[in-house]
Amino acid sequence: MDINKKLVEEALKSRNNAYAPYSNFQVGAAVLTEDDEIYSGCNIENASYTPTVCAERVAIFKAVYDGHKKIKKVAIVGKLGDYTFPCGVCRQVIREFCTTDCEIIVIKNKEEYQTLKFTELFPHSFGPDSL
Numbered sequence: 001m002d003i004n005k006k007l008v009e010e011a012l013k014s015r016n017n018a019y020a021p022y023s024n025f026q027v028g029a030a031v032l033t034e035d036d037e038i039y040s041g042c043n044i045e046n047a048s049y050t051p052t053v054c055a056e057r058v059a060i061f062k063a064v065y066d067g068h069k070k071i072k073k074v075a076i077v078g079k080l081g082d083y084t085f086p087c088g089v090c091r092q093v094i095r096e097f098c099t100t101d102c103e104i105i106v107i108k109n110k111e112e113y114q115t116l117k118f119t120e121l122f123p124h125s126f127g128p129d130s131l
């Protein structure tokens with residue numbers, strides 16, 4: 001199966017695991033590491049609100065914990081039928097671990113998704129090489 005399609009399916013599946021009783025906005029994400037492993041995540045909210053973690057960061061942190069520090073694709077699905085783009089905090093976290101040609105896949109549903117370059121989404125960023 002086409003890898004983008006596989007990431008779309010994993011993100012959609014992960015969305016079902018969202019813990020989002022406060023916003024009722026369920027999000028799923030799937031990332032592809034440089035060595036072709038897939039890690040997925042969902043958003044996990046909190047009664048105190050600020051500890052909430054987005055789906056993208058859950059997926060990325062799982063990958064990094066397992067030793068995969070380079071990510072070449074990130075797929076995201078929020079409200080079905082709409083494109084959901086990563087929030088600012090997640091863009092910065094993606095920036096930390098992305099490859100130079102990293103792609104973002106935003107998903108409307110199983111059949112409709114679009115791909116964009118991460119640098120298009122987050123130009124002029126501050127990253128590890130800025131220090």
Ligand SMILES: O=c1ccn([C@H]2C[C@H](O)[C@@H](CO)O2)c(=O)[nH]1
Pocket residue numbers: 020023025026027042043044045052053054055056076078084085086087090
């Ligand atoms: O790209 C996004 C945008 C929002 N959220 C989550 C955070 C919160 O739980 C809910 C509403 O903002 O959606 C994500 O997981 N990823």
Ligand SMILES: [Zn+2]
Pocket residue numbers: 054055056057086087088089090091
């Ligand atoms: Zn986020």
